[in-house]
Amino acid sequence: MSTMVTGIPKVFRQRYASLVDDPEAFFSCLGSMQPRSFRVNTLKSGRKHVVERFEGYGFEIKQVPWYRDAFVSAEPDVGSTLEHFTGEIYMQELVSMLPPVVLRKDLMKAKNVLDGCAAPGSKATQMAAIMGNMGLIVANDVSYSRIKALKFNQEKTGAANMVITNLDLRNFPQHNFDIVLLDAPCSAEGTIRKSCGISEMWSERHIKKLSSLQKQLIVKAFDLMSPGGLMVYSTCTFAPEENESVVNHLVEKRPARLEEIDVPGFRLSDPLQEWRGETFSEKIKNCIRVWPHHNNTGGFFMARVGK
Numbered sequence: 277m278s279t280m281v282t283g284i285p286k287v288f289r290q291r292y293a294s295l296v297d298d299p300e301a302f303f304s305c306l307g308s309m310q311p312r313s314f315r316v317n318t319l320k321s322g323r324k325h326v327v328e329r330f331e332g333y334g335f336e337i338k339q340v341p342w343y344r345d346a347f348v349s350a351e352p353d354v355g356s357t358l359e360h361f362t363g364e365i366y367m368q369e370l371v372s373m374l375p376p377v378v379l380r381k382d383l384m385k386a387k388n389v390l391d392g393c394a395a396p397g398s399k400a401t402q403m404a405a406i407m408g409n410m411g412l413i414v415a416n417d418v419s420y421s422r423i424k425a426l427k428f429n430q431e432k433t434g435a436a437n438m439v440i441t442n443l444d445l446r447n448f449p450q451h452n453f454d455i456v457l458l459d460a461p462c463s464a465e466g467t468i469r470k471s472c473g474i475s476e477m478w479s480e481r482h483i484k485k486l487s488s489l490q491k492q493l494i495v496k497a498f499d500l501m502s503p504g505g506l507m508v509y510s511t512c513t514f515a516p517e518e519n520e521s522v523v524n525h526l527v528e529k530r531p532a533r534l535e536e537i538d539v540p541g542f543r544l545s546d547p548l549q550e551w552r553g554e555t556f557s558e559k560i561k562n563c564i565r566v567w568p569h570h571n572n573t574g575g576f577f578m579a580r581v582g583k
Contacts (some may be wrong), residue, residue: 280515283568284303284306284307284468284475285478286473286480287480288465288475289303291480292514293421293475295514295566297317297545298469298569302362302567302568302569302571304569305445305568305572306468306469306568307402307570308469309469310369310470310568310573310574311348311349311572312348312349312350312351312352312354312367312467313340313347313348313349313368313369313370313423314341314346314347314349314354314356314360314365314366314367314368314404315346315347315364315365315366315368315373316344316345316346316347316365316406317364317365317366317401317581318407318408318463319361319404319405319408319434319435320362320364320389320433320434321359321364321365321455323339323344323345325364326347326357326359326364326365327348327375329357329359330346330349330354330357330359333357333440333548335349335351335353335354335357336350336351337354339575340370340456340541341540341541341542342539342540342541342542343373344379345405346370346373347372347505347554348370354367354431355367355484355534358454358466359386362432363432363433363434365565366398366401366402366429366433368398368402369398369467369470369573369574370513370571370574371400371466371512371573371574371576372398372399372512372574372575373389373398373567373576373577374401374403374510374542374566374578375399375405375457375508375510375578376406376457377539378398378400378456378508378539378578378580379403379406379455379457379506379508379518379580380406381505382454383403383407383455384406384407384408386407386411386454386455387411387454387455388411388413388453388454388455389403389407389411389412389413389414389453389454389455389456389524390413390414390416390448390451390453390455390457390497390500391413391415391457391459391557392404392413392416392445392456392457392458392459392493392500393416393417393418393445393458393459393460393461393493394415394416394417394426394436394440394457394459395415395417395419395422395423395425395426396422396426396429397415397425397430397433398429400426400430400432400434400435400438400457400458400557401413401430401435401438402437402505403457403565404433404435404436404437405433405435405461406421406422407437409434409435409436410437411437412437412439413435413437413438413439413450414438414439414441414453415430415438415439415440415441416440416441416442416443416445416575417440417441417442418442418443418445419442420442420558423440423442428438429451433555436493437450440525445458445496445497446492446493446496448500449452449577450499450500451500451508451561451581452499452500452501452502452503452505453501453502453505454481454502454505454506455500455505455506456497456501456505456506456507456508457508457510457583458487458493458494458497458507458508458509458510459508459510460489460490460493460494460509460510460511460518460522461486461489461490462486462490462511462512462513462515462518463478463482463483463486463513463515464512464513464520465478465512465514465515465575466511466512466513466514466568466576467512468575469568469572469574471567474495478530481512483515483517483518484517484520485524486513486517486518487505487517487518487521487522489511490518490522490525491521491522491525491526493550494522494523494526494554495525495526495529495530498508498530498532498581498583499530500581501581502526502583503583504533504583505582505583506580506581506582506583507581507582507583508577508578508579508580509522509523509526509579509581510576510577510578510583511576511577512574512575512576512577513575513577514565514575515534516551516579517551517564518577519547519563519577520547520548520549520556520560520563521551521554521556522540523538523556523560523563523579523581524554524556524560525558526558526581527559528557528559531583532559532581532582532583533559533581533582533583534559534560534561534562534579534582535562535578535580535582536562536580537562537563537564537579537580542571543559543566543570543571544564544566545565545566545567545570546564546565546583547560547561547563547564547565547566547577548560560577561580562580563577563578564578564579565577
């Protein structure tokens, strides 16, 4: 394995060594290169066509067992192909594909969907593809500069059932959505394998600040769900303050139902039931964690919430 991350703070190592099943494998994985991954954009192409084209290039790609449109490759030039330029494929982290995957059956019959923190649009455009450009996706983001990337990816992928809004989700006008995706802004610890700067900027103070914001966002997102609707809350971080603690806050404030999550062919891990003196609701057991060394991916957390 080639090493990417050498400067993981000591306090970070101490913080997470007791949470993982195999600390040595975990920290070794964080210091290794992550395979490049992409999904076929079914709004513009098909798996067979893409596989044939990549075979013609001499690129070795491997389909993942849990999502038939997703592939991994050790080829560094996958992102330089014509297929990427034209939007036939979308370069995306495997764990980033999980929320739309666990909502797949629900998305196929949803009339309206809200992606509350959508930029740069990876999950929003994936949902558009799953929905076959039917129904409506409201792709919202608070950052105007990131909206530009969202708009670019919408046009590139041909996501015609998407409208873009530029609002702080906490001030979003009251509306009822069949599905809400809240991929919350987070400390992004799970992306250390591709972003060395994450470990350099890491601090527990930043985590606490983000946790406060996430708790406001998740309650608002729940209030925007239709009765009988669904929400996925997700982050790409390991911090319990941004994961279990945030979902626990929701179940204390609202009558939220936490549903089981299963992704056949992908290893999921149990959530924490307590952290630093805070004991979480029994409902939290249905949340899931993804540790990088289990699937050779980034880190992730998800909760599937019913109303």
